[in-house]
Amino acid sequence: MTDTVLRTIGICKSFGALQASKDISIDLRPGEIHAIIGPNGAGKSTLIAQICGALKPDAGRVELLGKDITALSTDQRARAGLGRTFQISALAMEDTVLENAVLGALGARGRPWRFWASALGDKDLRHRAEAALERVGLAEARAKRCADLSHGQRRQLEVAVALTLEPKAFVMDEPMAGLGAAGSKDLTGFLDQLRQQAPILLVEHDMDAVFALADRISVLVYGEVIATGSVDQIRTDPRVRDAYLGESA
Amino acid sequence: MSRETLFNAALLLGLLLVPIWALLTDEPFTITLATRAVILALAAAGLNIALGIGGLVSLGHAVFFGIGGYAMGILAHHAQGFTPLMEWPFVIEGTKSMPVIWLLAIVVSALAALVIGLLSLRTTGAYFIMITLAFGQMFYYFAISWSAYGGEDGMSIYVRNDFPGLNTLAPIQFYGLCLALLVVVLVFSARLRRAPFGLSLNAARQVPARLEAVGLDPMRLKLVAFVISGAITGLAGALFADLNRFVSPTMFSWQFSGEIMVLVILGGVGRLFGPVAGAVTFVALEHVLGGLTEFWHIYLGLILLGVVLFARGGITGLIAGREASHD
Structure with a gap:
């Protein structure tokens, strides 16, 4: 159907x-x-x-x-x-907002098997991650550690990570x-x-x-x-x- | 430059300068101590990938260390006895060439890590620790009963193996070789942790559910991390055997697995130079306190207790502060 x-x-x-x-x-x-x-x-x-x-x-x-x-x-x-968000935020708390978003971008593309080039240096991944953060209004907080985010910002990041999956x-x-x-x-x-x-x-x-x-x-x-x-x-x-x-x- | 970068640079500079100073003042024993520290740091750098980034508390890393040691021991044993390793279906001779020995140590350790990882990664927590420990004991008792290669007594290798263009019998040259390998592994670790693989593995330790939700399989990431980790520790085992010109089943012992873990925790779990800080401290304590009392492990225990209770980032955390976020 x-x-x-x-x-x-x-x-x-x-x-x-x-x-x-x-x-x-x-x-x-x-x-x-x-x-x-x-x-x-x-x-x-x-x-x-x-x-x-x-x-x-x-x-x-x-x-x-x-x-x-x-x-x-x-x-x-x-x-x-299938892009999901969790009831209780499931984010890598030690990592930055941008790293969490990049994780979504590289996960959806099945590209974790790179051992040398920097993940944040990958233009494609970074662009997708930043675009998603921009859309939920977290662009300013991209360098913050997740652990330092407010509850509301974590909820926004949950949605942003799901967005990176397209x-x-x-x-x-x-x-x-x-x-x-x-x-x-x-x-x-x-x-x-x-x-x-x-x-x-x-x-x-x-x-x-x-x-x-x-x-x-x-x-x-x-x-x-x-x-x-x-x-x-x-x-x-x-x-x-x-x-x-x-x-x- | 962050405090951690400065701390790491100071450590590395120390590892470069101390042996040179020892060479000039004719203190070959200090060079041997430094070599020991560098090789232990390499073994711990291997564990740090599984434990520090992947959160895999392996109490069986001596397996890989031992495999590396026996790879060296067996190849060199046949080479010095002029007996072939096997004759059928084709002849394989022993060898005294370090690069060949290292390659074998890495490949066999990686294979062992693949098998052990496949079986043990189905479990987590205390069960994972117990299964890795059990594998360690299996290898330990196997080595003890393997009489063709010395059994309980181990094997002595009379002359250190060769590396093209170097005189490995000169302590400073062998030291340089070990340090170069440590630097290569540290550079690789530094790249790895920022590469997509490291980012994913780091998240797999923190929130496996998130990883699955973005389309990654945490189990496969952890398995690959375990294999890389085992291979590096295996390389360290081959060097350790060459340093002592001796291999024995103690390289497989669970006490040694614990010792590698102590190095990582002492230096700072998951910190790039944590294994180096841990190994240098460990060897220094062993030397200084060991000269004062036979029971120096008591003091090591107290220090470890202090680190675990009051300095979660180990020595690196104590000196360099919390890990800087990278962007």
């Missing part, structure tokens, strides 16, 4: 008696932001892990651009075009986590633009951001997708109100 970039087909995963994923089929179409929401323990992280390759589903498949990637390892999926699809695990109102708003504006470059599968707890950004929302409860639809459809869906949004919506 050409109108989906990324999709899962009937993914099931159990841990003992706990069914963390029950026959999950979702898709991500070009140019859209598809948000996955659900209460804690709904199986969002398990779903992400199966899409990105950290966990293998018991049944079902994951497809990227129509190609079955279920058997691929995490790094192979990344090279195939992925076909983004998978973002709570990119807003821990950001203040202002930071959240900035990132929302940025992701709004980013969907033109590649669609985003967004797991997020920040409902303001989800409602502002999402073209479609899937609601995950106890490992099951109970509803998929536009923001308005989800807002008014009685099952969703029951299971998740509760009185507050």
Whole structure:
């Protein structure tokens, strides 16, 4: 199918008696932001892990651009075009911002096997890294050590590293986590633009951001997708109100 | 110039000048001590790639040191006895040529590191330490029982091996050769850590999950690092055997694996000149304290404790401060 970039087909995963994923089929179409929401323990992280390759589903498949990637390892999926960000920043803290971005650039191109020429001296890699930093607004901080960055800057760098991969699809695990109102708003504006470059599968707890950004929302409860639809459809869906949004919506 | 660069330059200058001074004042034993320090630094520089950049706590690096030593011992043993190494399917003679010995030491150590790495890198933490230790013990007991090459007693090589154009029996010339090799390895290490490979390996130690997410396989990077690391330590083993003109199973002992690690920690884990600072300090302490008391290891232990508790960057960190970020 050409109108989906990324999709899962009937993914099931159990841990003992706990069914963390029950026959999950979702898709991500070009140019859209598809948000996955659900209460804690709904199986969002398990779903992400199966899409990105950290966990293998018991049944079902994951497809990227129509190609079955279920058997691929995490790094192979990344090279195939899956760009992810982590809920808890996974950055090389001892290294500089630029080094982290260059790592993304050289990783995506599968070029770590050089033992002599400087990585930062590679014009192509450096250009890609700097362009990504520029886009998220971290160009000024490029020489800083990651450990010296503020939490907000680390979140920005997470996104920048994913950008250096020039992925076909983004998978973002709570990119807003821990950001203040202002930071959240900035990132929302940025992701709004980013969907033109590649669609985003967004797991997020920040409902303001989800409602502002999402073209479609899937609601995950106890490992099951109970509803998929536009923001308005989800807002008014009685099952969703029951299971998740509760009185507050 | 950063403080670390100055510190490194001072160390290197010291390694150049001290033997020259020893030569002028006719103190050949000092040259032998300096040679020992340089060779140990080379062994530790090998470990520093796996441990310092890759975070692989290998307690089995004596395997590679020993392989290097036995590569030298076996080739030279056959050469001095005029017996071929093997006759079937084709004849291989022993040799007294250092370049050939070094090449064999490097290749066999690298192969051993490949096999040990493939098996041990499936594990992490304490299990990784234990598996590398177990391999070390296997080689140790194998060497003890290998009676064709001296078994427990080891082998003596009567005359130091040859290097084209040099008289290796002159201590200062052999020293120069060892120092040149150390410098080559340090230059390679310096390039390596800033090259894409070093950047990736360094990140593999810090956040393996990030590496996978950008499309790199941390396991393969660590395996290659382990192979490079083993090959360098193997080269050091061949030189060490040539320095003493003697090889024995102790080169494979786990105590020696620990000693190489002590050198790296003492000097500063992951610092380019850490192994050099560690080895020079170690040999100096061994010489000075060893002259005062038989139990000098107690004091070495105290110093090591101090370094681990109060100076995480080792001697290099203490003198040169935190590692400068490179841009």
